[in-house]
Amino acid sequence: MTARVRLTLAGLVLATALAATPVRAERLIVSVSNHRVTVTPNYSGEELVLFGSVEKDATTPASRNNYDLVVTVAGPRADMVTRRKERKFGIWINTDSRQFLQVPTYLALFSNRPFDAIASPEVQRRQQLGLNNVLLTQRVGPDYADVVPNDAFRSAFVRLRSEHGLYREATSAVTFLTPTLFRTGIPLPAAVPIGTYDVEIKLFADGALVTKTETAFEIVKVGFEQFVATTARQNGLVYGLVTAFMALMTGWMASIVFRKD
Numbered sequence: 001m002t003a004r005v006r007l008t009l010a011g012l013v014l015a016t017a018l019a020a021t022p023v024r025a026e027r028l029i030v031s032v033s034n035h036r037v038t039v040t041p042n043y044s045g046e047e048l049v050l051f052g053s054v055e056k057d058a059t060t061p062a063s064r065n066n067y068d069l070v071v072t073v074a075g076p077r078a079d080m081v082t083r084r085k086e087r088k089f090g091i092w093i094n095t096d097s098r099q100f101l102q103v104p105t106y107l108a109l110f111s112n113r114p115f116d117a118i119a120s121p122e123v124q125r126r127q128q129l130g131l132n133n134v135l136l137t138q139r140v141g142p143d144y145a146d147v148v149p150n151d152a153f154r155s156a157f158v159r160l161r162s163e164h165g166l167y168r169e170a171t172s173a174v175t176f177l178t179p180t181l182f183r184t185g186i187p188l189p190a191a192v193p194i195g196t197y198d199v200e201i202k203l204f205a206d207g208a209l210v211t212k213t214e215t216a217f218e219i220v221k222v223g224f225e226q227f228v229a230t231t232a233r234q235n236g237l238v239y240g241l242v243t244a245f246m247a248l249m250t251g252w253m254a255s256i257v258f259r260k261d
Contacts, residue, residue, distance in 0.1 A: 025056065025057055025060035025061065025064075025210070026054050026057070026060055026203060026210055026211050027054075027057075027211055027213070028053075028054060028201055028203055028211060028212070028213040029052050029053050029055055030050060030051070030052030030199075030213055030215055031051060031215065032048050032049065032051075032186070032199065032215060032217050033049040033050075033051075034048055034217065035216070035217045035218065036217065036218050037188065037219045037220070038220055038221075038222045039192075039194065039220065039221045039222070043190060044190050045187070045189050045192070046187075047185045047187045047188065048185070048186040048217065049183060049184075049185055049186070050071060050183065050184050050185075050186055050199065050201075050215075051182070051184075052181075053180050053181045053182070054179075054182075054203060055180075064205055064206075065179055066205070067176070067179070067203055067204065067205055067210070068111065068112055068118040068119075068203070068204040068205070069112050069174045069176075069201065069203055069204070070109065070110070070111045070115070070118065070129055070201075070202045070204065071108075071109070071110040071174060071184055071186075071199065071200070071201050071202075072107075072109050072128070072199070072200045072201075072202075073106070073107070073109075073110075073186055073198070073199050074104040074106070074107055074197065074200075075105045075106030075107065075192075075193050075195060075197050076105055076106075076193055076195030076197075077103060077104055077105065078103070078105050078193075079099060079100065079102060079103075080100045080105075081097050081099050082097065082098050082100065082153050082156050082157040082160070083096070083097040084096040084097065084152075084156075098138055098139070098140070098153035098154075098157070099138065100136055100137070100138050100157060101139060101144065103136050103137065105166065105193040105195075106188075106192060106193055107131070107134065107161070107166070107167045107168075108167070108168045108169070108170075108186065108187075109129070109130060109131065109134070109169045109170075110169075110170050110173035110174050110184050111129070111170075111171050111172075111174055112171075112172070112173075112174040112175070112176060113172065114171045115129045115171060118204050118207070119204060119208070120207060123207065123208070123209070127202060127209060130169060131158055131169050132149035136154060136157070136158075138153070138154070164189065164191055165187070165189035165191070166191070166192075166193075168187070173185065186199075188219070193219070194219050194220060194221055195218070195219060196218050197216060197217050197218070197219065198214065198216050199214065199217070200212060200213075201213050201214070
């Protein structure tokens, strides 16, 4: 193969790659106020601040001045189960259950206005805007799939997580301080799971996705709580024996303190 032919092929490959790459007239610059949150014995919750700006270039349409922003915060993933209880013979018992596979233990979606005003229902589903459109994979018999938003188990799962502050949705949480400068708060409850949290920021204009970017932060335990968690994970037998011994000692001490002569 001659050098001219090789150069021609290389040019065709480069042109094809450039044609396949979408041209973005804007880009997002974002950061969070704290990339590492430490959980101590007296931790009662915290709120991080996400802030950023929209940077335009020469190809940005002059008429494009109004933007919409959607921020999705997803915590570490895990398998979880939702159970249905029914009252039988005077007691409440579990009658059915649904397993949710590798779903976020924490999930928050924030925007500057309602999702219906940002994009069409099709775009909302495709971009997973809102808790009803986020994919929550479940084991339904022999199948693995998501179900309709008003499914009883799915609704109960989202409701229970929301009651603990672990799933949330706020359509007025993002504030544009200027046409291109924005901020939003990320509330973290006391029962926040430990791990890495992925933050995805999507920019919309005229109902279409313009660009998106990602960042992350980490929640870690420190001190005695971290020692206990590490021991329980790495030395389960030792942790179990120590826990049982402490329970026995607590019961023995209580019997001495409250003993009646």
